[in-house]
Amino acid sequence: MNLILLSDNDFTGHNLAVLRDERRVKHILGVHRADVGDTLKVGLVNDKVGEGTITAIKDCSVTLSVALTSPPPIPSNVRLILALPRPPMLKRILQTISTLGIKELVLLQSSRVDKSYWQTPQLNELKIREELILGLEQARDTVLPQISFAKRFRPFVEDSLIDFVGTEQGFVAHPYARQSSPHNIEAPCVIAIGPEGGFLDKEVDEFSRRGFTGISLGERILRVETAVTYLLGRFSNNVTNSSMATAGLK
Amino acid sequence: MNLILLSDNDFTGHNLAVLRDERRVKHILGVHRADVGDTLKVGLVNDKVGEGTITAIKDCSVTLSVALTSPPPIPSNVRLILALPRPPMLKRILQTISTLGIKELVLLQSSRVDKSYWQTPQLNELKIREELILGLEQARDTVLPQISFAKRFRPFVEDSLIDFVGTEQGFVAHPYARQSSPHNIEAPCVIAIGPEGGFLDKEVDEFSRRGFTGISLGERILRVETAVTYLLGRFSNNVTNSSMATAGLK
Numbered sequence: 001m002n003l004i005l006l007s008d009n010d011f012t013g014h015n016l017a018v019l020r021d022e023r024r025v026k027h028i029l030g031v032h033r034a035d036v037g038d039t040l041k042v043g044l045v046n047d048k049v050g051e052g053t054i055t056a057i058k059d060c061s062v063t064l065s066v067a068l069t070s071p072p073p074i075p076s077n078v079r080l081i082l083a084l085p086r087p088p089m090l091k092r093i094l095q096t097i098s099t100l101g102i103k104e105l106v107l108l109q110s111s112r113v114d115k116s117y118w119q120t121p122q123l124n125e126l127k128i129r130e131e132l133i134l135g136l137e138q139a140r141d142t143v144l145p146q147i148s149f150a151k152r153f154r155p156f157v158e159d160s161l162i163d164f165v166g167t168e169q170g171f172v173a174h175p176y177a178r179q180s181s182p183h184n185i186e187a188p189c190v191i192a193i194g195p196e197g198g199f200l201d202k203e204v205d206e207f208s209r210r211g212f213t214g215i216s217l218g219e220r221i222l223r224v225e226t227a228v229t230y231l232l233g234r235f236s237n238n239v240t241n242s243s244m245a246t247a248g249l250k
Numbered sequence: 251m252n253l254i255l256l257s258d259n260d261f262t263g264h265n266l267a268v269l270r271d272e273r274r275v276k277h278i279l280g281v282h283r284a285d286v287g288d289t290l291k292v293g294l295v296n297d298k299v300g301e302g303t304i305t306a307i308k309d310c311s312v313t314l315s316v317a318l319t320s321p322p323p324i325p326s327n328v329r330l331i332l333a334l335p336r337p338p339m340l341k342r343i344l345q346t347i348s349t350l351g352i353k354e355l356v357l358l359q360s361s362r363v364d365k366s367y368w369q370t371p372q373l374n375e376l377k378i379r380e381e382l383i384l385g386l387e388q389a390r391d392t393v394l395p396q397i398s399f400a401k402r403f404r405p406f407v408e409d410s411l412i413d414f415v416g417t418e419q420g421f422v423a424h425p426y427a428r429q430s431s432p433h434n435i436e437a438p439c440v441i442a443i444g445p446e447g448g449f450l451d452k453e454v455d456e457f458s459r460r461g462f463t464g465i466s467l468g469e470r471i472l473r474v475e476t477a478v479t480y481l482l483g484r485f486s487n488n489v490t491n492s493s494m495a496t497a498g499l500k
Contacts (some may be wrong), residue, residue: 002471141470164344206362219324221388226350229483232480233479234483
């Protein structure tokens, strides 16, 4: 938790937030070992980041005087379409994409996705939010990613994919694609990543027919969570933009 | 397990391997649901990859007739120096670097590494080998990475670092570095990644003094395991080389 993420409900006055939940209170007192007068990095969900100064600690609650002064980090230029991963992996991937600044994720059915995965409690709205918040707290971001479900492959690609991509470039990760994955695509783009075992050839064709470029992840077979982070490392604008932003900080 | 990894001990004859351990036998029979006559992808540790045809299944053992025909995947161009991570993270990182084709990793003490981490059973030689093998099996690789320990920061950087780097380019990941991390360094290089909280400034200076370039990972704070994969995505030659290798396959 590199940032204490606040929600509107935490505020009791204009600049005064009272935290009562065990998770954040325990972290502030136990990990930060913070005391009255100490200042912590805070942010408001979908809003700015800044600092919170502890004005009171009592009855298992922490009161902060909050000043939100700066925009959150620049979001990733990538929007993701991801074949629904196995539930334990989904949990970690949600945290990771949230940390890496992805703001839009479609979880997609594909022939190699076990249909039972759609029944997992991990897809509960509150569970998803929990993981996304852990990822934001890690990255000191505040902007919750939008997650949507496409529980049927064909209706999604036929009816929604072209609108979803708009004028952006689309890429579909595919083991036998001719083109290696490009580096440092700065423009907004959409990347589709298949399930373990990959998309079926005919599924890749559906993406190709709608303008997606097949890109190879190489001969090594990566776990989906490794593939996601690895591809975001190649595509992401984060580092460039943010290093420009932080170059003067030191 | 995308490849059944064999060791010399498995061989009872020139091309005949008998697997008796529960882990691989269970995987072959339970996950692959393979039977006599079926062919599986196999590899020999630190040697070639190829195919194994099941010739017998009995007494909880599987006998394979093995033909090793192709070289393992091209290794990564990156060698890593990594501040020793927390034990549960270490486990996952060992698998990940092994999957991504890293062949040399130094685990390094740094001021922000809790010294107790060096006592973890995860650093036991057999435990490390277990995780590396899981990573190789995932990537269909056979070549075990070399892991070494530098339990004291100063002696390592003063006495060993320059020899370790040789004529290669060195990079040290650092939140406030001026330069963003480059893309697609094809040449062999060494990357040093700090612990949670980063290397101390004076530690970064020790790397810089020995020719390392500071590179920024951006304003988002990444977990170490995310940072490793993200950086390897940016630096690695894997995709380019391997997509050249696989371009004709489809």
